[in-house]
Each structure stands twice: as structure tokens, then as C-alpha cells.
Amino acid sequence: MLLVLIVSCQSDESIEFKRYYSAGSLVYQNHCQNCHGAKGEGLSALIPPLTDTIYIKDNLKSLACNIKYGLKGKIVVAGRSFEGTMPAANDLTPIEIAQAITYISNSFGNKQGTITADQVNDDLSKCSN
């Protein structure tokens, strides 16, 4: 019985993850891919890649704010510095942002698990940008 519970719990979690991830892949295609690329490769020294797993891990909680309100100024990703402007995606809802972050932070070499809409709402309440 316990085993059944554990198994069903796990699959619930994995269903939630898959739902976020596959919806996130569409959000990514429509809002992020033009600049960051289909493989998260970025563009030369103009647009940072999303393949720096340490950067994604360390900045996981700021991603929601950066997506919603944009990002300006110098950042260092994958040992290279980038300076420019990422436009704000103000039209995205918290659930869409959560889906996009789940997709990004579990693609391109990243593995951070599900980022839920609740977490995103929490992160968004602390934005400084």
C-alpha cells in the first residue's frame, strides 16, 4: 500500500513536471528562442547562452523577475561578460513564466526540477528590477 502511494505520488509529480515542461517549451519558442536559440546557445557575445548550469542554478530565484521586467547592464555568464538589454515580457502570466523557467532550467544541460506558479508569484513579489 505504501509502495503504491509512493509510486502514485511520484507519478503525480512527474505529470506536473511534464505539464509545466511541455507548456514551457511553447512559451520558450514564442518568447525566448529568437534571441537565446533553439538549443539555448545564445548569440556570439551579444546574447548570453542558457547553458551555464551554475548561473541558472544560482539565479533561479531571479529568473522570474528578469523575464517579467527585463534585464539591463553587465552580467557574466559562462565566464563571458554580456552587456545589453533583455526586453521585458510583461504580457506573460505567472503560470507562463513558471512553465518557461521549468523548461529552461531542465533543458540545455540544466536540471532544476519543477518551478511552480506559486514559487514564481513568490519570486515576483521580491523583484528589484
Added chain:
Amino acid sequence: MKKLTGLVLLVLLFGACKTNSKKTLPIYGERTAVTKTVNGQQVTDTDYQTIPAFKFLNQYGNSAGSKDLEGKIYVADFFFTSCPSICPIMQRNMLNVYNEFKNTPDFKIISFTIDPKHDTVPVLKNYADKLGISGNSWWLLLGDRDSVYNLAAKSYLVAVSEDSTVAGGYMHQGYFVLIDKQKRVRGSYDGTDMKQVNQLIDDIKTLQAEPAPAAQ
């Protein structure tokens, strides 16, 4: 029998490839029939629309224009450095074209900025450096607004306009326009679509193999 069919198919495929590589590209734009007198005889010929003369600045601050493009095959597009929408994917795809042909002497890429107020020569140079392009096979050109917009609409057949309602403030189509050595438009490709850009690379090779026109 199956093997034989496969072999026949393969041969057919190769055959198809061969005829494909010998295809000629269409010539776009308006054309007019002109009657000339050559060696005392009346000859009717077709005049094709060509790209008119222009003279702008490139990312090095040097004068650059149609004179430098004479006898060259080139690809033109329209962009601006602060473009948040389709430019990055266009430049990513154009980099493939650049890397394929950057060492070909009679080939160039010309990217016209449609935001001359912001995209000054140092801004263009900085952008070129960050994009990772050097040398003279890819020029970023700065010209006065009206000349560039006119060239885009009337000669390269690409729509561009200032539009405060779109992200970045400018609306433009993401076409890569292929120009032959006689300044004629020979193809137009969606620069945001990698498949079409691969077709462009093939078509450039087709153009390179085209015999030079008889001297007139």
C-alpha cells in the same frame, strides 16, 4: 528486386540532384523591353530592374556603397542593433552564410541599419565585434534614413517603417535578398527560417556557377 528498385531510386535521386544544380534562378523586379541598335541592326533586349547607386558608411567609418559591390554577389538585409524581435535569429542564420562564404573574394553581406539615429559607426563596430565578424566580407551600413528606406522598399523589395507600436520602434521584414553581379534581385529568403537560409546558401553557389554575361 527490392534492392534493384532501391538502386534505381538512388540513381533517379542523383539524377534529380544533378539537374537541380544546373537550375537558373529567377530575376525579380520590373522589366522593360528595349530596342537597341547594335552594329547597325535593331535588337530587342530586356532591361531588368537593378539596385541603384548608393554611398554610405560601413562599421569602420569608411565610405562603402554600390561601387564596392560591382561585379559581386551579395546578400542584403535590414536590421537595427537594438532590435529585440527577429534580428537575433536573422543574424544567427546570417552567420551561417558568413561562415560559408567569408573567404570568397567576390561575395559580400550588406546589412543596412534602419535606425541611423542610434546606430552610429561606433555602435555598429561594437555590434560587429560582439557578433564575431571581422574583415570586409560583412558590412553594416549606415546611411541617411530616407535613402535606406527607399532602397528597401523600391529596390530590395523589403518593407520597413518606423512604428512606435511594435517592440523596438521599427517594423521590418526579415528577408535576405540575393543580388547578382549585374545588380539584379535573384532571390528573397525568410531570414528567420533556417531552411530558407540553407536554400540561400545553395542558390549563392548556383549564382557563382552562372556564366559571366557577354560584354555589351
